[in-house]
Amino acid sequence: MPFIPHTEDEIRDMLSVIGADSIEQLFDEIPAHLRIKKLEGIPDGLNEMEVSRLMTARAAQDGMPVCFMGAGAYDHHIPAAVWQITTRGEYYTAYTPYQAEASQGTLQLIYEFQSMMTALTAMDVSNASLYDGASALSEAVLMAVRGNRKSKSRRILVPTNVNPVYRSATKSIVQHQAIELIDVEFDTKTGQTTLDALKAYEGEDITAVVISQPTFFGTLEQVDAITDWAHANGIMVIAVVNPTSLSLLKPPGEWGDKGVDIACGDGQPLGAPMSSGGPYYGFMCCKKEHVRQMPGRIVGRTLDQDGKEGFVLTLQAREQHIRRSKATSNICTNQGLVVTASTIYMSLLGPQGLEKVAAACHLNTNRLIEKVSAVKGVDVLFNGIVFHEVVLKLNKPVAEVLAALAEKNILGGFDLSSDYPQLKNAMLVCATEMRTDEEIDRYARALSEIL
Amino acid sequence: MLIFEHTTQGRQNTAQAPVVNAEVNDIPVELRRKTAAPLPELSELQVVRHYTRLSQKNFSIDTHFYPLGSCTMKYNPRACNSLAMLPGFLSRHPLAPEKFSQGFMACIYELQNMLCEVTGMAGFSLTPMAGAQGEFAGVAMIRAYHDAKQDFERKEILVPDAAHGTNPATATMCGYTVKEIPTLDNGDVDLDALKQAVGPQTAGLMLTNPSTLGVFERRIEEIAKTVHQAGGLLYYDGANLNAILGKIRPGDMGFDVIHSNLHKTFSTPHGGGGPGSGAIGVSNRLKPFLPLPMVAKEGESYRWLTEKDCPQTIGRLSAFMGNAGVLLRAYVYMRLLGKEGMQRVGEFATLNANYMMAQLKNKGFDVAIPDRRASHEFIVTLKKQAKELHVTAMDFAKRLLDLGYHAPTTYFPLLIPECLLIEPTETEAKESLDGFIEAMLQIQSEAENDAEFVKGAPYTMPVKRLDEVRAAKQLDLSWVNQS
Amino acid sequence: MSEIPTDLRYTKSHEWVRLEEDGTVTVGITDHAQELLGDIVFVELPEVDMEYTAEDACCVIESVKAASDMYMPITGEVIDTNQALVDEPDMINSSPYDDGWIFRIKPADEDDVEQLLDASTYESEIADE
Incomplete structure (x- = not known):
């Protein structure tokens, strides 16, 4: 049996x-x-x-095509030690650390994870993770509604250059709580959210604004100006960030004069394989004054009876098993095992290693842009700097081109036509540190043969 | 020591990072990071040693009997992990076209079908990433169902007072108010109270069966009829599905929607608190509302169902396909068990629980509901010990750690004072169960002779009891931002 | 047995209320409530200038084991909150009726205070629990 x-x-x-x-x-x-x-x-x-x-x-x-697709899941190198240690039975088969004395391994690791996330984002506190980037954004929206006590409107500005599936998942999750998500259109030339578009809401009661850095298109937002504008108008700021970018780009805790209120995103780039979409994890950091509104588990450092340092789950009184119908969220589990992998990943790479990963991705994407720009029938859609990902405009329907690339065993990019029909034949392409010069050349050659 | 305290500035693992030959000089300085993130700097060996040593401070299924009630801490077969981590699965981009996805999609499609079969439901969506998200999807579907019928008066969800805390929290998230239904002393729902409570305002009832009290709800058919006649729907919290797997199906009991915690019943790892999976199943009338994505089969090939195929869907709950890797593990587990193996799960989980309950009862412990069969779990109440010896359920729990057993769930369900909710699962051998019973007896005798000793436990863990008040009052949540 | 001063008024949800000479009303939670909650670690105070109706949830008191809503005993506008609780929330445990007061309101109608429970009625309320 x-x-x-x-x-x-x-x-x-x-x-x-x-x-x-x-x-x-x-x-x-x-x-x-x-x-x-x-x-x-x-x-x-x-x-x-x-x-x-x-x-x-x-x-x-399922083959193993050469991957030039990003759109929220990225093909990064994962050091061998990461998953070998993560899948040790002591991590893999433990449960939520309710018995703190018998769970100091997991608890200390989560405390270290929280510390690393605050280091990366320059925020005050981090939780122990949420399900994924989409759920992190939806929880951030719920948190802002609880946290912005001056605002009564429950209206959230969400630029349409935020990952479309994050937006639709957020809508599914918050729609029953009388929260209004307001689309803010991006500038069609730059792919950015403009201050003018936001200023249309000045004088209205707005609870929070979401800023994605980089945007879904890879373009970079004017984060300082938007953050300051929002705070001047009593609006909380929710940043959606790619953690890989944070060793090159200004961390959300330093945006504008005061930094953002909540920073969230998907932790997949930090040591989780693409694996068909999960398990990943959502991270969430915030300013100290909002910590009691933060959903999910949080580990704190304390002392034992003998005055020895130890770790416990804290702020549990806000959680569903105690507060029941008044809980801040119904979330119980986090994505502990993937957080374990991420913590080991960040420790192995360190600040310099992570910066190299970000730089290599950025430089590879720049190289890709340079190569494909030379191909007839390909244009870079938005002008301005991108990080790590770029929108290409083709002179043919994208689906056709992607199918032809697939014949050459290339995963050519993400077709934007169903989420952004106004962009016409546009696709989102990404080259991480995993792509070699030879593969990038091959991609450009393949495109020129097809177009 | 924290990993940060092992740092030596400038130390790097060059083998793990890419080679970068050029400068990044095109990003404007106002968008750049000014100072490097204060992350640890260590050698690979130091990192490996640190996290290996930390792991050794954990109890886990692989190292200890872990009878944590309501959590189904059964053995997680190693094959499920290694096969879900085959390179072809790990490197598959979630948005890869169907051409590069047939192998993965075949597993997902078959898993959908197998879950329908074991639960008696008509359709399954695997996207919810945890039980709580499955619950959310389920209640959101109940709401979508009533809304589609233009029935906007149903504003109330009924929840037994013994329910998991997620039930009321979920109902609130879906915009419902919660009404609690009392439980009788014998563990059954108070049917008279239920009959009084239902009406045109009832959207549905959320029920766990067997309940959190470790007994089967015997009048389930009458409960289903009562709720259905009032126009409400019946939600099955699948937390305790392991108890009845292969013996009776929620669909046959009259439930309209269920979530199944694959990390419990189908043995995917708990991972120190996730990732889980809260796959959601429905009867025919709720099928149009299932969350996306799902897999359909056409001829010999598989394709994704989208909003075009399912215009009434409650939408998407995750960026991609939920916790895909967890789904693959559950799939492998179900294939290893097959139809006969699956039926034995419920049988042996129940055998183990009833055996432990009988033994503990024989040895003088008080069982919360003594005259009933245990399901896959049961409750010992230490009310007597707390009153006479001043030794509480918490003290027993902590002392059990010293004796090499993970503590059962304590202080849940809230209805039973000083309780231990014990769930041995089917994968535990008789000698583990006997060992645990011995340990309980040892603690009982220690409590009678030297209560203070038990109250000071644990003694052999890396730390003694921790000051939770200090932790909550003087928040220390990050090493980096010590102010 | 918990302390129940006879000069105060009470609610079933364990708030105490004192009508001050200047017509304002001071509110806190009872000795019995703080015993039930255990060590209090945080108080989320209401916003000053906010107006509440009687029985509105207006503030959250958090202990290690529970986070409980506190309800507005009578309709009124919050005019002051006890900022000392930000750093020392445990004053509610040590001194529920004095240093541990939580907020002051300007009542919509002073007479509402008289409608609340007196000490002996409150005492019999909690005896039934």
């Missing part, structure tokens, strides 16, 4: 202690007519060899 250790003798002994004749009798409180006999739709069990064969074939079936 897979994973069930009982012998026939043991079963007999156990039943006799219980005073039952059979295991079946243990279910006698369940109405008999509701009981099922067989699970016809489930296949017979396989042994480990058979299932390995099946999965190996399926994994191989």
Whole structure:
């Protein structure tokens, strides 16, 4: 019996202690007519060899195209030590550290993670993670509504250059709480959110504004000016950032005069494989004055009875298992294992290593831009500096071009036509540190053959 | 010591970072970072040693019996991990076209179907990333269902007072008010109170069955009828699905929507608190509202269902496909078990729990609901010990750590004073169960002879009891920002 | 047995109320409530100048084991809050009726105070719990 250790003798002994004749009798409180006999739709069990064969074939079936796609999930190198340590049973098979004395490993690691995230974002505090970048943004919106006590409107400005699926997931999650998400259109020449577009809301009661740096298009926002404008108007600022960018770009804690109120994003670039979309994790940092509105678990450092340093889950009184219908969020689990990987990733790379990763991605994308700009039928859509990702405009429908690239085993980019039909034949392309010069040349050549 | 305290300025792991031959000089200085992030600087060996040593300060399933009630801490087969981490799966971009995704999508499609079969539901979406998100999706679908019928008067969700805290929190997130339904002393829902409570304002009832009290709700059909007749829907919190896997299906009990915690019932790892998966299943009437994405099969190939196929969907809850890697682990687990293995899960989880309950009862411990069968878990109440010996459930829990057992869930459900909620799971051998029972007896005798000793536990952990008041009052949440 | 001063008025949700000579009203939580909560670690004070209706949730008191809403005993406008609680929230534990006061309001109607429970009624309320 897979994973069930009982012998026939043991079963007999156990039943006799219980005073039952059979295991079946243990279910006698369940109405008999509701009981099922067989699970016809489930296949017979396989042994480990058979299932390995099946999965190996399926994994191989998906090929391993050369990846020039980003759009929220990035192909970065992950040092070998990261997942070897992360999948140690002591991390992999532990649960939420409710028994602090028996969970100091996980607790200290989360405290170190929180410290690293505050280092990267220049914010005061971090939580222990949320599900992913999209859920982090939706929780940030809920948090701003609770945190901005001067604003009563529950209206949030969301530029349309924020990742479209983050926007739609946020809408799904907050729509039942009478929160209004207001689209703010980007400038079609630069891909940026302009101050003029935001100023249209001046004088109205606005709870918060979201700023993505870089934007979904890779373009860079004027973060200082927007942050200062928002604060001058009593509007909280939520930053959505790519953590890889933060070793090159100004961290959200330093935007404008005061820094943003909440910074969030997806932690995938810091040590999580792309793996079909998850598990990743959402990170969330905030200013100290908002910490009691922050959802999710938080670890604090304290002392034990002997005055020795130790770590515990803290601020738990805000959580669902105590506050029930008044909790700040229904979130219980975080993405602990991926956070473990990320903490090890950041420790291994250190400040210089992370900066090299960011620089290599940026330089590779610049190289890609240079190469494809020379191809007839390709234009760079937005003028201005980009980080790590760029929108290309083609003279043919994108789907056709991507299909042709796929024939050459190239994952050519993300088709923007369904999320941004106004951009016409546009696609989003990314070259991380993983792409070699040779692969970038090959990409440009392939494009010129197709167009 | 924190990893930051091991730092030596200037130390680098050059083998892990890319080679950069040029300067980044095109980003305007006002958008650049001014000073390097204060992250640790260590060698690879130092990092490996630090995190290996930290891991050794954890209890885990791989190292200790972990009978944490309501959490289903069963063995996580290693094959599930290694096969989900095959390079082809890890390197697949979530937005890769279907051409590069057939292998992955086949697994997801089959997992959707297998979950329908074991729960008796008509459709499944795997995108919710945890039980709480599954709950959110489920209640949001209930709301979408009523809204689609232009029935806007249903503003109330009924929740038994024994429910998990997420239930009321979720209902609030979906814009509902919560009304609690009392529980009888025998663990069943107070049906008379329920009948009084339902009406045209009832959107639905959220129920865990077996309940958090570790007993099966015997009058489930009457409960379902009561709620349905009032026009409400029935939500199944799948936290305790392990108890009945292969024996009875939520769909057959009359539930309209369920979430299944794959990290409990289908043995994906808990990872120190996630990632989980709260896959969500529905009966036919809620199928149009399922969250995206889902996989459909056409001929021999698989494709993603989008908003075009499912115009009434409650939308997307995650950036991509939920916790895809967790889904693959659950898939491998289900294939290893197969139909017979899956039926045995509920059987042996129940056998282990009833055995432990009988033994503890025989040895003098008070069981919260003594005259009922245990489900896959049961509750010991230490009210007597707390009153007579001043030794609480918390003290027992801490002393258990010293004796090599992770503590059961304490102080949940809230209805039972000084409780330990014990869930052994089916993968634990009889000798572990006996060892735990011995440990409970040892603590009982220690408590009788020297209560103070038990109250000072644990003694053998890396730290003694921690000052939680200090932690909450003098917040120290980051090493970097010590003010 | 917890302390219940006879010169104050009370609510079922464990707030105490004192009508001051200048017509303002001081509000805090009772000795019994602080015992139930245990060590208080944080108070989220209401905003000054905000107007509340009786029974509105206006502030959150957080201990290690619970975060509890505090309710406005009578309708009125908040005119002052006890800033000392920001650094020393545990004053509510040590001195619930004096140093641990939480906020002051200008009542919409002074007579509302008289409608609240007197000490002996409150005492029998908590005896039933």
